[in-house]
Amino acid sequence: MLAALLIVFREVIEAGLIVGIVLAATSGVRGRGRMVALGIAAGVIGACLLAAGADRLGSLFAGSGQEVFQAAVLGIATLMLAWHTIWMASHGRAIAGEMRALGGAVSEGRRPLTALGVVVAIAVLREGSEVVLFLYGIALSGGASASGMVAGGALGVGGGVLVAILLYRGLTAIPVGRMLSLTGGLITLMAAGMAAQAVAFLQQAGLADMLSAPVWNSAFLLADESIAGRLAHSLIGYTAEPDGLQVLVYAATLLVISGLARAVRPAPRAAVMPASAAAE
Amino acid sequence: MRIPYLLPLIGLFLAGNANLSLAADDGGSRDLVIKDHVFTPAEITVPAGKRVTLHIKNMDATAEEFDSSALKVEKVIAGGGTGTVYLRPLAPGRYKFEGEYHEKTAHGVVIAQ
Numbered sequence: 083m084l085a086a087l088l089i090v091f092r093e094v095i096e097a098g099l100i101v102g103i104v105l106a107a108t109s110g111v112r113g114r115g116r117m118v119a120l121g122i123a124a125g126v127i128g129a130c131l132l133a134a135g136a137d138r139l140g141s142l143f144a145g146s147g148q149e150v151f152q153a154a155v156l157g158i159a160t161l162m163l164a165w166h167t168i169w170m171a172s173h174g175r176a177i178a179g180e181m182r183a184l185g186g187a188v189s190e191g192r193r194p195l196t197a198l199g200v201v202v203a204i205a206v207l208r209e210g211s212e213v214v215l216f217l218y219g220i221a222l223s224g225g226a227s228a229s230g231m232v233a234g235g236a237l238g239v240g241g242g243v244l245v246a247i248l249l250y251r252g253l254t255a256i257p258v259g260r261m262l263s264l265t266g267g268l269i270t271l272m273a274a275g276m277a278a279q280a281v282a283f284l285q286q287a288g289l290a291d292m293l294s295a296p297v298w299n300s301a302f303l304l305a306d307e308s309i310a311g312r313l314a315h316s317l318i319g320y321t322a323e324p325d326g327l328q329v330l331v332y333a334a335t336l337l338v339i340s341g342l343a344r345a346v347r348p349a350p351r352a353a354v355m356p357a358s359a360a361a362e
Numbered sequence: 363m364r365i366p367y368l369l370p371l372i373g374l375f376l377a378g379n380a381n382l383s384l385a386a387d388d389g390g391s392r393d394l395v396i397k398d399h400v401f402t403p404a405e406i407t408v409p410a411g412k413r414v415t416l417h418i419k420n421m422d423a424t425a426e427e428f429d430s431s432a433l434k435v436e437k438v439i440a441g442g443g444t445g446t447v448y449l450r451p452l453a454p455g456r457y458k459f460e461g462e463y464h465e466k467t468a469h470g471v472v473i474a475q
Contacts, residue, residue: 219424
């Protein structure tokens with residue numbers, strides 16, 4: 083039961099952190115609850131379908147279909163997070179202003195919201211399919227311990243959700259303007275981490291056969307298998323022993339997103355003054 | 363937008379990394395079987411510095427995840443299914459792996475020499 087609890091807890095936390103940050107990043111945006119709920123529902127349904135088709139998916143692309151699928155899905159998530167970050171850079175000031183004034187009536191909130199809904203769905207889909215496969219295996223093998231394992235799984239889901247809620251509460255306790263720039267930074271790091279992870283899957287599939295020598299090993303500081311290491315992995319894409327291509331893609335993603343966000347950010351005064359002047 | 367950022371980085375990286383090997387040496391392939399949540403063989407010896415293909419066959423009815431942070435591989439193999447994993451060229455040493463869904467029984471190690 084404890085093993086089931088730990089495995090499910092780990093997977094749910096990984097998806098839960100992403101959902102928590104998305105919720106914090108969109109706090110006060112109208113319709114975000116529905117979008118996140120839709121994302122979670124789509125992710126759960128997708129996870130069940132994925133688990134059911136795991137054997138067929140696994141045999142595609144010379145036995146590496148799963149890696150290609152994961153890399154594609156992570157690539158999409160990276161693009162969605164990049165889109166959101168860049169969009170927020172050009173509209174964030176207005177959104178923070180509107181939230182203070184109207185308590186959450188953001189007319190243009192829909193567009194990045196869709197992107198983040200997709201990110202939520204993808205996070206739940208990826209971690210969820212592993213949970214489904216694991217729990218299905220337990221149910222299939224039956225035996226007296228099966229009910230205990232399922233109970234452990236349920237506790238794991240509960241614990242993972244709790245951590246996500248705590249993270250969300252912590253983030254939303256921060257003043258709005260600061261919280262938005264913090265979640266913006268977190269989402270950029272998350273996007274870079276996902277891009278690097280996509281590279282790792284392509285390398286595992288033998289499709290990105292270059293710069294595969296490890297650049298450093300920081301396992302003595304933070305090991306991949308530790309809970310903290312796993313949290314850092316899902317939050318900012320930490321890995322103890324990254325290889326050259328992963329580091330390169332991570333850095334390039336960070337540079338491209340922050341560079342574009344800077345390029346589209348309106349000039350600090352010019353963008354705000356006319357709006358507030360018009361309101362008065 | 364992506365290219366102008368990438369090029370100097372790639373250049374920097376190539377300049378600083380002597381280990382670069384674009385042409386992978388083929389270290390052959392190895393078979394691994396999962397049965398009753400145990401890996402057979404539990405020890406796999408591979409040549410160091412060469413790329414090795416691992417064919418994993420799952421004879422159990424339930425799925426297993428071949429998991430190794432040392433090898434940087436995470437791969438779900440469906441019950442009754444097979445999976446292929448490409449191991450990067452390894453420095454000499456021992457690299458543990460386990461079946462994440464049955465950590466008590468499913469263990470193994472890749473030995474690069």
